[in-house]
Structure formats: C-alpha cells, structure tokens
Amino acid sequence: MQIHTTIESLRKARRVAGKVAFVPTMGNLHAGHITLMREAGARADAVIASIFVNRLQFGPGEDFNKYPRTLEADCEKLEAAGVAHLFAPDERLMYPEPQLYHVDPAPAQIGILEGEFRPGHFRGVATVVLKLLNIVQPDLALFGKKDYQQLMVLSNMVRQLALPVEVLPGETVRAESGLALSSRNGYLSTQELAEAPRLYRELVQICEAVRAGDHDFLKLEMAAMAHLRTHGWKPDYITVRRRIDLQPPSHERDPLVVLAAARLGQTRLIDNIEI
Numbered sequence: 001m002q003i004h005t006t007i008e009s010l011r012k013a014r015r016v017a018g019k020v021a022f023v024p025t026m027g028n029l030h031a032g033h034i035t036l037m038r039e040a041g042a043r044a045d046a047v048i049a050s051i052f053v054n055r056l057q058f059g060p061g062e063d064f065n066k067y068p069r070t071l072e073a074d075c076e077k078l079e080a081a082g083v084a085h086l087f088a089p090d091e092r093l094m095y096p097e098p099q100l101y102h103v104d105p106a107p108a109q110i111g112i113l114e115g116e117f118r119p120g121h122f123r124g125v126a127t128v129v130l131k132l133l134n135i136v137q138p139d140l141a142l143f144g145k146k147d148y149q150q151l152m153v154l155s156n157m158v159r160q161l162a163l164p165v166e167v168l169p170g171e172t173v174r175a176e177s178g179l180a181l182s183s184r185n186g187y188l189s190t191q192e193l194a195e196a197p198r199l200y201r202e203l204v205q206i207c208e209a210v211r212a213g214d215h216d217f218l219k220l221e222m223a224a225m226a227h228l229r230t231h232g233w234k235p236d237y238i239t240v241r242r243r244i245d246l247q248p249p250s251h252e253r254d255p256l257v258v259l260a261a262a263r264l265g266q267t268r269l270i271d272n273i274e275i
Contacts, residue, residue, distance in 0.1 A: 022133070
C-alpha cells in the first residue's frame with residue numbers, strides 16, 4: 001500500500017490506477033470500515049482510502065482534540081484489506097488558508113435529527129467530502145449506512161452537483177450483541193458496553209411493530225425513549241422517517257427507516273434500521 005501525504009503524489013498514482021473506489025474515513029478503523037474497503041475492492045481495480053480528522057464537522061465541546069489518531073494500526077488494517085493507496089493529509093494541506101467556501105446542504109435535510117443536535121456538522125462533512133472527491137477523482141465512493149443522514153446528504157450533494165462519481169451505501173456492521181460498530185464505542189466503559197446493545201433492541205422492536213401493522217409511530221417512539229431512560233440513557237431522538245429525505249412518513253407505502261441517537265454516560269451513540 002502506498003501512503004500519500006500530498007495531492008500531487010496521490011493524483012499521479014490515481015492516473016494509472018484504473019477504475020477507483022474511494023472510502024473516506026477519519027481513521028481509528030474498525031471492522032465496519034474494513035468491510036467497506038473489501039466491498040470497494042470487489043467493485044474496482046484499486047481502492048483509495050483517506051484518513052483525515054476534519055475539524056469543520058466538530059462543534060464546540062465535541063471530541064475533535066481527543067478523537068483517536070491510530071495511523072500505524074490503521075495502515076496495517078488497510079493493507080491487509082487490499083487497499084492500494086492511502087491519502088493521509090495533514091490539516092495544513094487540506095486547509096492551507098481559512099476555508100471560506102462551504103457546501104450548504106438543504107436546510108430541511110440538515111436541520112433535523114443529527115443536524116438539530118449538531119448544528120453545522122453536515123456543512124463540515126459535505127465540504128470536506130466534496131474537497132476529497134475533487135482531490136481523488138474516484139469512479140465510486142462508499143459510505144456506511146450507520147451514518148444514515150450523512151449518506152442521504154452526500155448522495156443528494158453528488159446528484160444535485162452532477163459530480164462524476166457513483167455513491168454506494170455499505171450495510172451497518174454489528175457486533176454479535178447487535179451493537180453497531182463505531183469508533184466512539186471505544187469511549188464506553190465495560191459496564192456501558194454491556195448496556196449499549198439495548199439501543200439496537202429498541203429499534204428492532206419498533207421495526208417489528210411497524211411490520212405487524214402498527215403505524216402509531218409517536219407511541220412507539222415515546223415508549224422506546226422512555227424505556228431507554230429507565231436504564232440510564234439520555235435519548236436525543238428515536239423516530240420513524242421516510243428513507244428518501246428523512247421527513248415524517250406521508251403515505252403507507254413510503255419506504256421507512258427508524259433512527260436513534262442517545263447518550264450512554266458521556267458517549268453519544270447513533271443507530272438505524274431500515275423497515
């Protein structure tokens with residue numbers, strides 16, 4: 001695997017790489033990331049991954065400074081997964097001057113759910129991903145479904161800006177307990193790690209109820225959040241939404257997804273299941 005710390009080096013390699021699949025990350029890689037890398041490898045001649053902890057998507061009081069930087073271990077995992085090239089820029093390369101131009105996604109899509117609790121987050125995500133896509137110029141880009149709203153925002157950005165890249169979703173990878181794999185799981189204590197799968201179980205119960213014909217979504221959502229609170233959680237939301245734009249369902253035939261975000265101790269976990 002070649003490691004590139006300059007745009008010029010990466011683009012030189014990309015020119016002879018054939019069909020390229022790109023997987024952007026912030027590092028601290030887990031099995032979910034590696035599954036995406038392997039899926040990418042099955043669809044292209046070469047996989048390019050990136051590791052960059054993007055300051056723009058962190059809000060005040062969030063964990064930018066303490067976000068784990070594990071480059072050496074990450075490189076070993078990427079090489080074992082067959083990744084051909086890693087783009088690992090520092091902040092001075094990505095933002096050599098103040099970033100005055102940004103991508104502002106549709107307010108209706110980023111003012112809800114994660115955007116309500118993390119204002120500015122998707123603006124920062126969309127801006128850095130557009131910049132990375134311009135640098136890498138891939139044929140395909142893969143993003144995990146665990147960050148469902150992020151996937152929606154980026155897919156819509158690519159479509160509306162007519163970017164020459166195909167966005168492919170990757171299924172959420174889970175531990176045997178059902179817990180969605182996430183870099184932030186590393187912040188959980190042993191006791192919290194045992195409790196964390198409850199979030200997934202609550203989503204499963206909602207899915208089963210909806211599939212059985214219960215469309216009283218508010219009742220289901222409120223019951224799930226109340227149950228979490230009795231076990232020490234602080235839920236931000238549990239909600240059933242349309243997959244296409246994450247707005248409230250308007251028709252019984254709308255493809256749906258149930259999404260959740262909740263704090264367990266000091267750690268904020270998110271999850272979702274398509275219904």
